[in-house]
Amino acid sequence: MKKFLAVVKREYVQRVRAKMFIVSTILLPMVMSLFGIVPALIISIDTGSPMRVAIVDQTGKMFDQLNVAMFNEAGQQPESANPPRGRVFGNFSLEKVDASGKSTDQIRNDLDRRLRDKEIDGYLILPPDVLDHGQVEFFNRNPGDVMSRRMLQSALNRAVREQRLIEAKVDTKTRQGLFQPVELEAVKIGATGKERDSGGSFALVFGIGFVMYLAILMYGQIILGAVIEEKETRIAEILFSSVKPFALMMGKLVGVSLVALTQLAIWGLAFSAFALYGVGFLASRGLRANIPGIPFSHFIYFGLFFLLGYFIYATIYALVGSMVTTAQEGGQLAMPIILILVISFYLFFPVSRSPDSSFSFWVSMIPFSAPVAMLVRIVTQTPPFWQIALSLLIGFSSVLLIMWIASRVYRVGMLMYGKRASIPEAWRWARQA
Amino acid sequence: MAASEITVKLDGVSKSFGDFTAVKELSLAVRAGRVFGLLGPNGAGKSTTIRMIVNITAPDSGSISIFGRKIDAQLQDRIGYLPEERGLYRRMKVVDQLRFFAELKNVRGKAIDAKIDEWLARVKLSEWKNKRSMELSKGMQQKIQFITSVIHDPDLLILDEPFSGLDPINVELLKEVVLDLKRAGKTIIFSTHQMEVAEKICDDICLLNKSQKVFEGSLREIKRSFGRNSVAVRCEGGDGVLDDPALVSKLVRHVDEAQALLAEGADAQVLLKRLIASGAVIGKFEMVEPSLNDIFITKVTEAA
Numbered sequence: 001m002k003k004f005l006a007v008v009k010r011e012y013v014q015r016v017r018a019k020m021f022i023v024s025t026i027l028l029p030m031v032m033s034l035f036g037i038v039p040a041l042i043i044s045i046d047t048g049s050p051m052r053v054a055i056v057d058q059t060g061k062m063f064d065q066l067n068v069a070m071f072n073e074a075g076q077q078p079e080s081a082n083p084p085r086g087r088v089f090g091n092f093s094l095e096k097v098d099a100s101g102k103s104t105d106q107i108r109n110d111l112d113r114r115l116r117d118k119e120i121d122g123y124l125i126l127p128p129d130v131l132d133h134g135q136v137e138f139f140n141r142n143p144g145d146v147m148s149r150r151m152l153q154s155a156l157n158r159a160v161r162e163q164r165l166i167e168a169k170v171d172t173k174t175r176q177g178l179f180q181p182v183e184l185e186a187v188k189i190g191a192t193g194k195e196r197d198s199g200g201s202f203a204l205v206f207g208i209g210f211v212m213y214l215a216i217l218m219y220g221q222i223i224l225g226a227v228i229e230e231k232e233t234r235i236a237e238i239l240f241s242s243v244k245p246f247a248l249m250m251g252k253l254v255g256v257s258l259v260a261l262t263q264l265a266i267w268g269l270a271f272s273a274f275a276l277y278g279v280g281f282l283a284s285r286g287l288r289a290n291i292p293g294i295p296f297s298h299f300i301y302f303g304l305f306f307l308l309g310y311f312i313y314a315t316i317y318a319l320v321g322s323m324v325t326t327a328q329e330g331g332q333l334a335m336p337i338i339l340i341l342v343i344s345f346y347l348f349f350p351v352s353r354s355p356d357s358s359f360s361f362w363v364s365m366i367p368f369s370a371p372v373a374m375l376v377r378i379v380t381q382t383p384p385f386w387q388i389a390l391s392l393l394i395g396f397s398s399v400l401l402i403m404w405i406a407s408r409v410y411r412v413g414m415l416m417y418g419k420r421a422s423i424p425e426a427w428r429w430a431r432q433a
Numbered sequence: 434m435a436a437s438e439i440t441v442k443l444d445g446v447s448k449s450f451g452d453f454t455a456v457k458e459l460s461l462a463v464r465a466g467r468v469f470g471l472l473g474p475n476g477a478g479k480s481t482t483i484r485m486i487v488n489i490t491a492p493d494s495g496s497i498s499i500f501g502r503k504i505d506a507q508l509q510d511r512i513g514y515l516p517e518e519r520g521l522y523r524r525m526k527v528v529d530q531l532r533f534f535a536e537l538k539n540v541r542g543k544a545i546d547a548k549i550d551e552w553l554a555r556v557k558l559s560e561w562k563n564k565r566s567m568e569l570s571k572g573m574q575q576k577i578q579f580i581t582s583v584i585h586d587p588d589l590l591i592l593d594e595p596f597s598g599l600d601p602i603n604v605e606l607l608k609e610v611v612l613d614l615k616r617a618g619k620t621i622i623f624s625t626h627q628m629e630v631a632e633k634i635c636d637d638i639c640l641l642n643k644s645q646k647v648f649e650g651s652l653r654e655i656k657r658s659f660g661r662n663s664v665a666v667r668c669e670g671g672d673g674v675l676d677d678p679a680l681v682s683k684l685v686r687h688v689d690e691a692q693a694l695l696a697e698g699a700d701a702q703v704l705l706k707r708l709i710a711s712g713a714v715i716g717k718f719e720m721v722e723p724s725l726n727d728i729f730i731t732k733v734t735e736a737a
Contacts, residue, residue, distance in 0.1 A: 006536035014525060234520035238581060241487040241514040242537040244506070411489075 004247040011226060011255025016262060025263050029270065051148055054114070054123035056097045056107055062126050062159060063096050069158035070094060070151075092151075095120070108139075115141060124152070131164055201298065201379040202352070208302055209345055209372045211264070212309040216341060219260040219310075220317040224330045226252045227321030227410070236414040245407035253318055253403060257310065301378050301388065308395040309371030313341060315402040322410035344369035348376055355380040364391055367398040439501075440465045440589055440620040441486055446495030448481055455481040457644040459495070463622055463637070468615050470635030470652070471624040472729065477641040479624045480517055483593055486622070487514045499589065510538045513587035517594045517624075519578045521566040527553075527577055528562045531584055538585035545584070552580045556606065572603055579607060583614070590614060591622045596630055608634055628725040640729055647732045652725070659728055661720040662695045664704065671713025680704050683727075690717060694727060 015021055057063040070092055099107055104125070111123045122140030130136060136156055138149065165175050227249070230236040239248055316337050317330075324330045347369050351360045355377045364373040364383070370391045377383050441463040448456045456478040463469040471479050484490045485497060488504040499508050522530055531549045535541065553559045556576040566574055575598065583590060592611070596604045611634060615621055625631050631638065638655070640647040648655065666675065667690040675684055675693055680703065683694040695701060705718055723731075 002539060002541075003537050006533065009536075010525075010529075010533050014522075014529075018524070229522070233523060234518045235522065237484075237489065237516040237518050238514065238534070238578075239537065240489045241512065241516075242509060242534075 001247075003243040004251045007243065007248055007251025008255040008258070011252055012258050015222075015256065015259045021259065021263070025266055029267055050093045051122065051145075052093050052095065052120045053152070054095045054097045054111055054120045056099050056111070056123060056125045058099060058104075058128045059126055059130055062130065062163060063094075065159035065163050066126075066155060067094055069155040069162065072155075072158070092148075097123070111139070115139065124156075131160060131167065134160060202376075204302070205372075205375045205379050206348065208306055208375060209309075209348060212306055212371060213341060213345055215260055215264060215310055216313040217338070219256060220313060220334065220337065221327075221331070222259075223253065223256050223314050223317045224321040224334060225327050226256050227318050227406075228324065228327055228330060231325055231414060232327075236410075240411065240414065245411040246404060249318060249322070249403050249407040249410060253311075253314060257314060260310070298378060302375065304392060305371040305375050308367070308392060308399075311399045312367045312371070312395060312402075313337060315399050315406065319402055319406040319409070322406040322413060325413075340368055344372055347373050351376045352380055356383070361387070365394055367395040370395050438465050439463065440499065441469075441622065442498045443482070443486075444496045444498075446482075446485060446492045446497060448485060448490065448492050454644050456485070456492075459641075459646055461639050461646065461649055463620060465620050466615065466618050467636040468611065468621045468623055468634050470631040470638040471622060471641065472626070472628065472631050472635075472638055472725070473641035473647075474626050477626075478644045479626075479641055480593060482641070483514075483516075483591055483622070483624055487512055487591060510540075510585065511588045513582040513585065513590040515579060515582035515590075515592045515595055517597075521574055521577060521581075523567040524565055526563050526565055527558070527569070530566060530577070531580060534581040535584045538587075540585040548584060548586075549580075552584060555610065556580065572599055575599060576603065576607070579610075583610075587619070589620045589622070591624075593624045594626075595623070596625070596627070604630070628729060632725045638725070640732060642733050642736070645736075647729075647736050655728060656722045659723045659731075661722060663721050663723045663727065664693045664695065664701055665717060665719045665721045666691050666693055666708075666715070667717035668708060668713045668715045671708045671711045671715075674704070674707045674711050674713070677707075680707070692721070692724075694723065 055063055114120050122138060125137050230239060320330050320333045324333060347363050351373045360377060363369040364377055374391050439462045443459055443461050446456060446459045473479055485492050488509060528549055532545060535545045553562055558573055558576060561569060611621060623635060635652050637651050639649040675681055680696055680699045681693045682696040685692045701720060
């Protein structure tokens with residue numbers, strides 16, 4: 001036990017002290033937020049003047065409707081009946097073309113010239129029968145501008161719908177009432193009665209699954225490397241004359257995992273601090289953030305299943321590490337692990353649809369899918385306690401079993417330097433060691 | 434011999450890997466407080482034997498006892514082991530590594546720091562204490578590796594090819610350390626295929642060849658039993674005489690002298706007379722003991 005702790009201590013201290021750890025702890029959140037913020041910034045870059053669109057309204061009554069619709073579309077303001085005419089909203093400026101006394105061809109020639117001279121960026125022709133057939137042509141120089149096209153389309157839809165209702169003699173009040181959206185509020189009927197849950201705990205489980213996924217992707221390779229380290233540096237034999245392979249492997253697994261948890265805890269605390277600050281800030285502005293009411297027992301389950309999920313995959317990386325001689329080989333062999341991880345993550349959806357089906361039961365017992373599946377079941381229809389306990393028992397026993405196999409494979413593999421084990425060989429080694 | 438004087442005892446030990454027999458029916462006894470040489474060419478089964486002694490692999494059959502007991506975790510802490518395949522953590526400071534290896538032998542606390550300083554001074558690496566091992570030369574790393582095997586003050590020290598790759602000055606330094614440890618009452622098992630090195634520090638030897646024991650006993654005794662049937666000669670001329678198979682069974686020419694192993698029944702005096710008669714100018718003619726290498730070759734051919 002003391003030797004096990006010595007291994008844990010070495011792994012932990014050496015790694016936490018390393019510059020890599022400090023740099024990645026600080027840098028990764030920055031990089032992540034850059035990935036989050038930069039694309040949004042780039043997309044929203046305003047490349048200059050708004051798009052000038054000329055409207056040829058052959059119905060004679062659509063321009064105003066379109067103007068209003070465009071305004072609502074761009075500003076996402078509450079419905080407003082009378083926006084100032086001709087004003088620029090969003091990225092558009094609309095111009096009404098006087099079509100009286102000209103043929104369609106004349107108007108088009110005229111507008112085509114203006115388009116070429118870059119006086120306008122595009123024009124719409126609303127034919128007289130637009131309310132019946134709903135077909136509008138948009139002429140422009142840049143058909144690749146998908147965003148603007150989508151916005152125009154949406155505004156046109158609104159305008160036409162509105163106008164059709166007017167023609168059907170539906171009064172203003174009814175019209176507004178027609179489009180009043182319905183709010184769907186989920187009320188969970190649990191053992192203790194009704195609970196109002198706006199999906200907060202559900203989102204939390206999704207978040208836990210995601211963090212687990214990230215932690216495994218980040219630290220799986222490190223565990224692999226840690227297991228191979230003694231083989232590459234040829235220290236393994238010295239160690240094995242002092243410490244049992246199982247203690248060594250467990251020590252490495254636990255040591256690296258503590259590093260992972262340290263890093264996650266630092267990020268978690270930083271994030272919570274920001275979040276609390278954010279909530280306080282919103283509150284001071286009169287907005288209340290909804291903190292979902294989650295029973296305390298759920299937090300314990302979250303913690304346990306997070307650890308299970310992390311360890312079950314981490315041990316697979318350790319097993320792979322015990323079979324190979326270099327980190328590169330290990331990387332290739334580890335690919336299927338990622339696949340299993342992704343599949344079990346997507347089980348989130350079928351399990352959440354029918355949390356008490358026998359399918360959900362079984363996937364919440366299989367160690368590889370249990371962490372996500374069981375957490376989903378817990379927050380949807382909490383299964384009986386024995387199922388949760390059984391799932392944890394199977395899971396953590398599997399962790400120990402896999403580590404035991406890994407240590408056997410490791411020991412025999414070490415005695416045959418430079419040889420990579422195939423899976424049948426690894427199995428034989430595990431039995432004979 | 435009393436059982437208490439035996440540190441390591443192997444009894445009919447065999448070990449195979451698949452179809453390959455690494456060690457076959459090996460029995461040997463390592464006496465306390467002596468340097469025991471486990472000798473033989475590459476692939477003779479030395480490393481496998483040692484791995485069984487330090488409990489890295491278990492024998493297929495036969496028994497091993499250390500300090501009169503079957504090996505267990507507690508006994509492991511009394512053993513220091515320097516394997517042939519050895520290394521250091523590249524990014525770890527020398528002092529941290531030594532402390533770690535000591536902890537793995539259940540030695541911890543303040544006392545260990547003094548020990549580390551003492552050993553580093555001993556191998557003249559004190560100023561490298563806080564350097565990472567990747568900054569050390571290969572020879573320096575090897576001396577650090579040696580310290581890892583003795584830092585916990587073991588009663589039994591097992592060294593597998595400890596001097597390979599070291600320069601003569603460092604070989605001399607470590608040899609002195611090993612002999613000091615012996616004087617301090619430690620038992621040392623020394624495995625090598627370099628007979629010249631073994632000859633200088635071993636009290637007892639065990640010769641292994643092709644997984645089997647060829648000979649075991651005290652180095653003195655075996656040399657005596659071979660008698661002084663070897664002659665070191667430095668002379669000009671007389672080549673025909675030294676090549677006579679009736680007198681010399683084997684002749685090894687070095688740069689300025691030759692070593693002649695006398696043929697069965699041949700007399701050194703006859704050889705000397707014949708050399709003088711042939712007109713050779715003799716600079717040196719000395720009866721010498723056979724080298725361990727010669728003994729080994731003779732023993733292996735005898736066994737075959």
